[in-house]
Amino acid sequence: MADLTLRPVGDDTDAGSAYENSTFEVRDGDDVLGAFTVTLDDSLTASVAWDLGRTEEPRRSRAVNLAITYALDELGVTRVQTLLDEDSVADRRAAARAGMRRDGLVRRVGAPDQELLSRLSDDPHPGTREGFVAMLNAALPKKRAIAQALVRDDAGRVLLCELTYKREWDLPGGVVDPAESPADAVVRELREELGVEARVRGLRTVNWLPPWSAWDDAVLFVFDVESWDPQAPLTLQPTEIAAVHWCDRELVRERATAATIELLDSLDDDPAETYREAGQVFRGTV
Template sequence: MLRHVEGPDQELLSRLADDPQPQTREGFVAMLNAALPKKRAIAQALVCDPEGRVLLCELTYKREWDLPGGVVDPGESPADAVVRELREELGVDARVRGLRTVNWLPPWSAWDDAVLFVFDVEPWDPETPLVLQPTEIAGVHWCERDLVRERATAATIELLDSLDDDPADSYREAGHVFRGNA
C-alpha cells in the first residue's frame, strides 16, 4: 500500500502483488481504467411480425412490459448481448439485421443512467416454441400500438413513437431526437 502524501496530484491506492507498477505505462492505464466512470449498456431487440405488431416481454420484476433484451456484460458487444439475451430468455437463435437507434436513458428510480442499443432483429418462425426464462420472463406478447401504449414502459412507448415519427434518426436522449448540431 502506498502512503498518502499531502499535496497536488497525490493518490492513495492499494494494489495486489501481481498488479503492474504504478510508474509503468501498464500501471497508469490500469489506474486510469479503474478510475474512469462506468456506464451501463443495455441491448434490446425490436422484433416485428408481418402484421407490424411488436414483441414485448412481460417481466417478472416490473409491472410494465418491455422489449426483449438486457444488460451488456463486460467485454461483450451490444449486438452479441441482444443475441445472447434472446437465447437465454426466450430460447431463440436470433439474427441481428442492424442497429435501429441508440437511446440515452437518464437516471430513473434507483438506476443510474444507461446507453440503450436497439437492434432490428429478424423475426423467427412463429411456429418456433419459445422457452421462457422463468426468473425473468412471465410471458411474451405480439402487441399492436394500442396494447403497447397500455402495457409498455414509458421509455419504450416514447422510443417506439419516435421511431415511427422518424425511423432514420440514429441517436436519441430519452425520446429527444438530435439532428445535426442541435
C-alpha cells in the same frame, strides 16, 4: 526536490522495521507533510490511512506510494488497501496515481460513502506506461450498456415481454456483460429468455437513458432482429419472463414501459435518427 522519507512516530527504529500497527511521519527534507498509519491485517494484507493536510500534488501521491511500497516490500504483504470518503477528491486522486484501484463502495448511514481501493504486489508500477494505463482504466467511469431487440411480425406488431419483476412490458433484451458486444448480448438474451436463435439485421438506434429512480444512467442499443414464426413455441426463462405478446400500437401504449412507448413513437416519427435521448429526440451533433 528531496526524496520523501518515512519516520516512525515515537520510536527511533528505522522505518523498515515491521509493526502490526505503525504510525509514520512523512518528511520531505525537514518538512513534515503528514502522517501514515500502516496496519497489518493478516499475513497477506495491510491497510493504510493517512492525513497529509494540504499537501499538494505531486508530493501527495509520492507520499501515498511510499507508504504502499513500505507495506509491500518491508511487511511482505501482497495487497495494500485503504478506505477513502467519496468526497475526499485529493486523497482519491493521490491513491489512484499511486497505483491503487477501486474495488468497490462501502455504504454508511449518516456519513459519506467510502471507496475501497487496493494495490497488489504484482500490479504494474505507477511510474510505468502499463501502470498509467491501468490507473486510467480503473478511474474512468463505467457506464451501463443495455441491448434490446426490435422484432416485428408480418402485421407490423412488436414483440414485448411480460416480465415477472415489474408490471409494464418491455422489449426483449438485457444488460451487456463485461467484454461482451451489444450485438452478442442481444442474441444471448433472446436465447436465454425466449429460447430462440436470433439473427440481427443491424443497429436500429442508440438511446441514452438518464438516471431514473434507483437506477444509474445507461446507453441502450436497439437492434433490428429478424422475426420468427409467431406460432412457433418459445422456451421462456421462468425467473424473468411470464409471457410474450405481439402488440399493435394500441396495446403498446396500454402495457409497455414509458421509455419503450417513447422510443417506438420516436422511431415512427424519425426512423432514420441514429441517436436519441429518453425524454427528447437528440438533434445535436454527436
